Amino acid sequence: MTTPTDTKAKPRDRVLATAARLFVREGVNAVGVDRLAQEAGVSKRSIYQHFESKDAIVATMLQEYGPAVVAGYFAPDDEGTPRERALHVFEALHEAARVSDFYGCPFVNVATELRNRAHPAAVVARHFKEQLTAYFERQATAAGARDPHLVAEQLTLLFDGASASAALRGGTPDAALAAAAQLFDAAVARG
DSSP states (O other), rough: OOOOOOOTTTHHHHHHHHHHHHHHHHHHTOOOOOHHHHTTTOOOHHHHHHOSSSHHHHHHHHHHHHHHHTTTTTOOOOOOOHHHHHHHHHHHHHHHHSSSSOSSSSSHHHHHHHTTTHOOOOOOOHHHHHHHHHHHHOOOOOOHHSSHHHHHHHHHHHHHHHHHHHHHSSOHHHHHHHHHHHHHHHHHHHH
């Protein structure tokens, strides 16, 4: 992954790396294009040669950095039981929040800050949240849950709440993992 200070990186990549750092840490609305250009070590003209607008930068940043964000949460479908894979998401969240600067789910943060469901970045954010729900649904289906989509939506909501709590507290409460286990187990028991 490119770092904002990697002067050998292409300007576009430096802008995206800087955007990822600043937008996640400080918020989209708090960071202007002037500051983005300064910290990325590029001119505003260069930014607009690569991106038509700040909105395009936000959407592209989420699109390009999103896979790296979600990769750390998903266990491969051939490792462990479906239950273990579903709970791995909450364990990974706890570790991410405990050992680093953690500002919550970047997808939820950007989408809620923009407050426009049709914004290109909100569309990208929704895509990644749908990937999380689909992951939970695959695990619930594999475990034999009666309504795998319902439990997947419940687990996604729980994840978003645990992520917000982690941003406020640093680390997630043990209750998040316990609640995820109870939801998953109850869904499978009804199956």
